[in-house]
Amino acid sequence: MTKDQLLTRRRALLAGAVALGAAGTAGALTLGPEDGPAPVAAPAAGAQAGRPLKPSAYRLQPLTGYGTPRTRAAPLAVRHEPFLRVSxxxxxxxxxxxxGPDPRYTPHILDTLAEHGVRAMFFVCGEMAVDNKELLARMSDEGHVVGNHTWTHPLLTQMNRGQIRSEMERTSDVIEGAYGARPQWFRAPYGAWNRAAFQLGAEMNMEPMAWTVDTLDWTTPGTRSIIGRVEDGAAPGVVVLSHDAGGDRSQSVRALRSYLPELLDAGYHLTVPPRRLA
Structure with a gap:
């Protein structure tokens, strides 16, 4: 099966997976740098009330100081729903x-992030990463966090435990070789989570991450539409879902160039999860 055929298959599967994804991401959790998750209210869409904040003072900082810990980290708890928000x-x-990574679009996204001194999370597919290892190395150099998005982007709810493990382990191996560390975060394709995915993720030292705002850029709705979804959904704690591969992502590239400086000017701090010692 060619990559173009695979991408067409993904779009077809996505329509059938929406209900599963909604059920799997029903819980709203917040992740602090030191504390565990706690239930929170869903963020309100749109601009926040009150006096505008000054533009973000955030600047790119490399991931440093994560040497080998003196004691082995405790095993991760098996969660029943993914994180939707950050605190x-x-x-x-x-x-x-x-x-991704996709050499046609990912470099442009990385360029825009670097221009504004912002880090992001990239949930990569092994079949893309294995042919674009230099892009994972660049993500590492520029301080971005890379997560596991399986090898072939399958619908996990239609697979057995052994198949899911293979998809996750192969991808983690490629990430470790190119990025320099095994991933600590996992995202189920189509947002379709099941018990095996949560259990296997914990066994592999990966926490589940979903999203709060879906740009729906995979439907290629137009650059202005993608920008509008991000701006309307912007709020403290929001996790924005976009794509750098899986089809024509030129609209996603153009949208990021527009909404990222606007978010920074509005006082938003674009962050990534803290790295755990493991």
Missing amino acids: GRGRTMMLTFDD
């Missing part, structure tokens, strides 16, 4: 990109 002071948000 932090003020207007903290997170940008995430799925399905």
Whole structure:
């Protein structure tokens, strides 16, 4: 099966997986830098009330100081729903990109992030990462966080435990070789989670991450539409889902160039999860 055929198959599967994804991401959780998850209210869409904050002072910082711990980290708890939000002071948000890396679009996204000194999360597919290892190395150099998005982007709810493990392990191996560390985050394709995915993710030291705002850029709705969804959904703790692969992502590239400086000017702090010692 060619990559173009695979991408067409993904779009077909997505329509059938929407209900599963909604059920799997029903819980709203917040992740602090030190504390565990706690239930929170869903963020309100649109601009926040009150006096506008100053533009974010955030600048790119490399991932340093993560040497080998003296004691082995405790095993991760098996969760029953993924994280949907991040916590932090003020207007903290997170940008995430799925399905890459793709040499046609990912470099442009990385360029825009670097221009504004912002880090993001990239949930990569092994079949894309294995042929574009230099892009994972660049993500590492520029301080981005890389997560596991399986090898072939399958619908996990239609697979057995052994198949899911293979999809996850192969991808983690490629990430470790190119990025320099095994991933600590996992995102189920189509947002379709099941018990095996949560259990296997914990066994592999990966926490589940979903999203709060879906740009629907995979439908290629137009650059302006993608920008509008991000701006309307912007709020403290929001996790934004976009794509840097899986089809024509030129609209996603153009949209990021527009909404990212606007978010920063509005006082939003674009962050990534803290790295755990493991």
